[in-house]
Amino acid sequence: MALNPDIDYGTPASKATKEVTLTIDGVEVTVPEGTSIMRAAMELGTQIPKLCATDMVEAFGSCRLCLVEIQGRNGTPASCTTPVAAGMVVHTQTDRLKRLRKGVMELYISEHPLDCLTCSANGDCELQDMAGAVGLREVRYGYDGARHPNPGLDTSNPYFTYEPSKCIVCSRCVRACEEVQGTFALTIAGRGFDSVVSPSQEQPFLESECVSCGACVQACPTATLNEKSVIEIGTPDKAVITTCAYCGVGCAFRAEMRGDELVRMVPWKDGKANRGHSCVKGRFAFGYATHKDRILKPMIRAKITDPWREVSWDEAIKYAASEFKRIQAKYGPSSVGGITSSRCTNEETFLVQKLVRAGFGNNNVDTCARVCHSPTGYGLKTTFGTSAGTQDFDSVEQSDVIMIIGANPTDGHPVFASRMKKRLREGAKLIILDPRRIDLVRTPHVEADYHLPLKPGTNVAVVTALAHVIVTEGLVNEQFVRERCDWDEFQEWAAFVADPRHSPEEVEKISGVPAEAIRGAARLYATGGNGAIYYGLGVTEHSQGSTTVIAIANLAMATGNIGRQGVGVNPLRGQNNVQGSCDMGSFPHEMSGYRHISEDATRAMFEALWGRPLDAEPGLRIPNMIDAALDGSFKGLYIQGEDILQSDPNTQHMSAGLAAMECVVVQDLFLVETANYAHVFLPGSTFLEKDGTFTNAERRIQMVRKVMAPRNGYEDWQITCMLSDALGFPMQYNHPSEIMDEIARLTPTFAGVSFAKLDELGSVQWPCNEKAPEGTPIMHINGFVRGKGKFVITEYVATDEKTGPRYPLLLTTGRILSQYNVGAQTRRTANVVWHEEDRLEIHPHDAENRGIRDGDWVKLTSRAGETTLRARITERVAPGVVYTTFHHPNTQVNVVTTEFSDWATNCPEYKVTAVQVSPSNGPSEWQEEYEELSKAARRIAEPLIAAE
Numbered sequence: 001m002a003l004n005p006d007i008d009y010g011t012p013a014s015k016a017t018k019e020v021t022l023t024i025d026g027v028e029v030t031v032p033e034g035t036s037i038m039r040a041a042m043e044l045g046t047q048i049p050k051l052c053a054t055d056m057v058e059a060f061g062s063c064r065l066c067l068v069e070i071q072g073r074n075g076t077p078a079s080c081t082t083p084v085a086a087g088m089v090v091h092t093q094t095d096r097l098k099r100l101r102k103g104v105m106e107l108y109i110s111e112h113p114l115d116c117l118t119c120s121a122n123g124d125c126e127l128q129d130m131a132g133a134v135g136l137r138e139v140r141y142g143y144d145g146a147r148h149p150n151p152g153l154d155t156s157n158p159y160f161t162y163e164p165s166k167c168i169v170c171s172r173c174v175r176a177c178e179e180v181q182g183t184f185a186l187t188i189a190g191r192g193f194d195s196v197v198s199p200s201q202e203q204p205f206l207e208s209e210c211v212s213c214g215a216c217v218q219a220c221p222t223a224t225l226n227e228k229s230v231i232e233i234g235t236p237d238k239a240v241i242t243t244c245a246y247c248g249v250g251c252a253f254r255a256e257m258r259g260d261e262l263v264r265m266v267p268w269k270d271g272k273a274n275r276g277h278s279c280v281k282g283r284f285a286f287g288y289a290t291h292k293d294r295i296l297k298p299m300i301r302a303k304i305t306d307p308w309r310e311v312s313w314d315e316a317i318k319y320a321a322s323e324f325k326r327i328q329a330k331y332g333p334s335s336v337g338g339i340t341s342s343r344c345t346n347e348e349t350f351l352v353q354k355l356v357r358a359g360f361g362n363n364n365v366d367t368c369a370r371v372c373h374s375p376t377g378y379g380l381k382t383t384f385g386t387s388a389g390t391q392d393f394d395s396v397e398q399s400d401v402i403m404i405i406g407a408n409p410t411d412g413h414p415v416f417a418s419r420m421k422k423r424l425r426e427g428a429k430l431i432i433l434d435p436r437r438i439d440l441v442r443t444p445h446v447e448a449d450y451h452l453p454l455k456p457g458t459n460v461a462v463v464t465a466l467a468h469v470i471v472t473e474g475l476v477n478e479q480f481v482r483e484r485c486d487w488d489e490f491q492e493w494a495a496f497v498a499d500p501r502h503s504p505e506e507v508e509k510i511s512g513v514p515a516e517a518i519r520g521a522a523r524l525y526a527t528g529g530n531g532a533i534y535y536g537l538g539v540t541e542h543s544q545g546s547t548t549v550i551a552i553a554n555l556a557m558a559t560g561n562i563g564r565q566g567v568g569v570n571p572l573r574g575q576n577n578v579q580g581s582c583d584m585g586s587f588p589h590e591m592s593g594y595r596h597i598s599e600d601a602t603r604a605m606f607e608a609l610w611g612r613p614l615d616a617e618p619g620l621r622i623p624n625m626i627d628a629a630l631d632g633s634f635k636g637l638y639i640q641g642e643d644i645l646q647s648d649p650n651t652q653h654m655s656a657g658l659a660a661m662e663c664v665v666v667q668d669l670f671l672v673e674t675a676n677y678a679h680v681f682l683p684g685s686t687f688l689e690k691d692g693t694f695t696n697a698e699r700r701i702q703m704v705r706k707v708m709a710p711r712n713g714y715e716d717w718q719i720t721c722m723l724s725d726a727l728g729f730p731m732q733y734n735h736p737s738e739i740m741d742e743i744a745r746l747t748p749t750f751a752g753v754s755f756a757k758l759d760e761l762g763s764v765q766w767p768c769n770e771k772a773p774e775g776t777p778i779m780h781i782n783g784f785v786r787g788k789g790k791f792v793i794t795e796y797v798a799t800d801e802k803t804g805p806r807y808p809l810l811l812t813t814g815r816i817l818s819q820y821n822v823g824a825q826t827r828r829t830a831n832v833v834w835h836e837e838d839r840l841e842i843h844p845h846d847a848e849n850r851g852i853r854d855g856d857w858v859k860l861t862s863r864a865g866e867t868t869l870r871a872r873i874t875e876r877v878a879p880g881v882v883y884t885t886f887h888h889p890n891t892q893v894n895v896v897t898t899e900f901s902d903w904a905t906n907c908p909e910y911k912v913t914a915v916q917v918s919p920s921n922g923p924s925e926w927q928e929e930y931e932e933l934s935k936a937a938r939r940i941a942e943p944l945i946a947a948e
């Protein structure tokens with residue numbers, strides 16, 4: 001728990017495999033070729049004074065503090081920019097060097113404000129440290145010299161300040177923004193003494209291109225860029241390593257505390273997913289944990305129209321259990337079910353499905369992954385044999401061609417996007433399949449080689465057309481296919497895709513993508529070297545979501561882009577633990593590790609340990625539960641950490657189903673929208689208040705560690721245990737590590753996982769077992785998990801959701817960087833400054849035809865419902881396509897999405913809804929009603945919140 005900051009080695013590690021040996025201050029050291037002298041010295045524990053160098057960015061050599069002497073060479077070269085050489089003899093501590101360094105520091109200090117004692121970085125300032133390190137005791141030039149230009153304190157960013165008077169113009173911030181984040185928002189304006197750091201065109205940070213990732217703040221050696229939380233609370237005195245609870249990148253952080261207060265989240269350099277970087281959400285948007293809206297006491301009510309009544313934990317749990325028992329006695333064992341959360345830990349998710357299968361005695365368990373990546377599970381299991389992505393994130397550093405399909409990484413998976421952009425700046429080629437001009441189509445120093453702006457709903461046609469080019473132009477990697485895949489199935493598939501109806505020219509008619517662009521993209525992917533595919537919900541959330549995943553897998557197998565670094569098929573998972581919630585057996589038909597519930601041997605294993613018989617029949621999926629509720633056969637639901645009312649499609653249908661139930665138990669942080677239909681509210685705990693693990697998009701299992709005591713009194717896994725006990729199926733665990741031990745015992749792919757191993761290694765990627773005791777970074781290296789890779793025919797079937805005279809436009813939806821899904825957390829942080837409301841993007845042509853101006857209120861209507869929001873006119877979307885985010889409940893864009901879903905998995909077709917857009921005067925009737933309902937809910941809860 002001590003602060004133990006990450007060691008700064010001064011310059012990045014060299015990736016060379018050849019090693020050289022040199023002598024530094026009389027001691028021999030062996031390091032990879034290309035390592036700087038500064039880093040080699042650090043390997044020996046010798047810190048050469050430095051200011052402009054940090055191991056986040058390449059050496060710059062501007063401050064001249066890190067000078068060394070090298071035997072046989074003239075002068076005093078900078079150790080940060082001088083690479084080691086075999087046999088080199090280096091001195092870092094001679095009298096001459098000490099004199100020179102002191103002189104450099106004198107110059108820095110002579111123009112620096114001398115307010116160290118009251119400075120927010122006092123005790124955490126490298127300038128201060130270096131003055132001490134070089135033994136500076138006096139400044140010959142006095143302290144009254146000229147100062148740097150000081151354009152004034154910039155507090156515009158909600159999370160950090162910029163105080164130019166303290167800047168030493170080391171340029172670390174500028175380089176961090178370029179090299180680490182890839183945004184290029186900062187420059188050094190002016191020359192010489194008048195140099196100053198400038199966001200964009202000398203704008204305040206908030207108005208600049210800055211995306212608030214915080215890399216510059218982390219890099220700054222002084223208080224020039226500093227977190228507001230540090231200024232308010234003080235410098236931290238202890239730290240806990242944990243994992244971000246937002247997206248599927250799974251950034252590891254040092255949660256730095258002062259006393260019981262969380263001061264800041266600093267990306268952990270040893271985090272293998274993020275390598276010391278983060279985005280605005282993980283680094284800064286943690287204030288929701290202490291937001292006044294958090295409900296900390298359990299509440300119950302007999303009817304959803306009654307006011308909430310605050311009760312003890314004991315009463316709430318007993319009430320919920322007795323209701324579930326009453327319902328099962330009256331309506332049958334299958335009349336209740338549960339929903340696990342992709343926001344909760346693996347251990348918590350495992351317990352919820354255990355409660356349902358063994359406590360309720362049915363398989364009516366499902367998860368929010370149903371509505372995002374269930375087609376990934378189906379498609380990749382069918383073709384490769386494992387329901388997960390094939391690579392680790394490091395793999396992208398060796399990709400030559402990157403194909404992004406239906407994903408917007410700079411907004412959805414920002415830290416991985418930064419890593420990807422770095423590779424693209426190094427020269428990798430880029431292909432993007434997306435109806436919208438996402439940022440990566442053109443962003444500083446990155447430009448897509450091909451952007452295929454396909455009409456929403458035509459993924460299968462376009463990906464099959466890519467395959468058509470590969471097959472008909474002889475670009476198949478036949479050796480790979482013969483060795484690794486089923487040859488007969490391949491031939492059948494090849495004949496299918498070679499059919500002229502799958503040619504780019506034919507598919508252009510359906511998709512709107514020029515045939516030449518499809519041909520060019522296919523050739524590039526097949527022949528450009530290591531080809532990696534990254535995809536997102538723009539692939540899965542379709543009526544043919546599973547088919548597209550299969551089509552992508554076919555493409556990778558046909559070109560041999562599987563089973564080594566730099567290639568692969570990589571679903572960019574949305575939520576922090578969406579991979580984990582699927583792994584843990586949250587789907588009605590699968591136990592942990594994706595084993596079908598009908599497998600006798602699998603069930604027997606669980607039955608033996610749990611001491612309860614398990615039903616061999618798959619249970620209900622979320623949409624089936626809602627349908628069954630409306631039919632009167634499903635009456636009780638335990639929902640841990642998912643706001644199904646806001647996140648699932650066809651809101652009216654969902655609310656009617658929830659309203660038809662007799663006992664809805666919501667376990668959450670806030671009175672989320674679904675809680676309007678709940679009878680029992682069990683306060684949940686945040687990721688800062690619990691121990692456990694999350695599994696990110698790379699299959700990487702990482703520790704979540706308790707930073708503070710649960711404000712609600714219990715971690716979520718404890719609440720599930722209490723409910724299960726009350727249901728008569730006791731669960732006894734002293735710590736989540738014991739739950740992981742049970743998971744490992746029951747799940748072959750997790751057999752080698754334990755908290756002790758995670759503590760030791762930092763993280764592991766499953767499968768982790770006897771064969772791979774330290775995990776599996778790259779899958780399918782020597783063969784596919786299922787044996788031979790399976791080619792599957794992917795017949796394009798147009799969605800039933802068709803445009804026509806009434807609904808002529810296609811709506812597609814997505815996320816924005818600063819907000820997260822239904823916004824329950826991010827809307828309760830200062831991130832709202834970037835996205836106060838959901839807006840509808842519409843092409844200028846479509847807007848003009850409808851008399852809509854930028855910022856106007858518009859009505860968005862589909863055959864499912866209508867909502868209103870304001871318009872943003874932009875060429876990011878093609879004519880005929882409109883786009884919006886779904887972060888704000890007062891927009892509830894899922895009011896207009898339909899009940900169509902993926903044929904294999906029921907994943908909703910969020911990405912294609914036929915709509916009409918027309919001018920409007922303001923919010924529609926239901927939105928006004930909703931505002932009233934929300935206000936009423938607030939009024940009911942307000943006294944309880946105020947009592948906290």
Ligand code: SF4
Nearest residue numbers: 177210211213214216
């Ligand atoms: S916060 Fe990130 S994007 Fe903004 S200036 Fe700093 S490094 Fe660049």
Ligand code: SF4
Nearest residue numbers: 167168170171173220
């Ligand atoms: S703001 Fe900080 S990191 Fe940037 S140049 Fe100034 S002192 Fe260096």
Ligand code: SF4
Nearest residue numbers: 244246247251279282
């Ligand atoms: S990229 Fe994802 S995991 Fe990383 S800090 Fe941002 S939200 Fe968290």
Ligand code: FES
Nearest residue numbers: 050061063064080
């Ligand atoms: S640290 Fe080497 S020149 Fe600044």
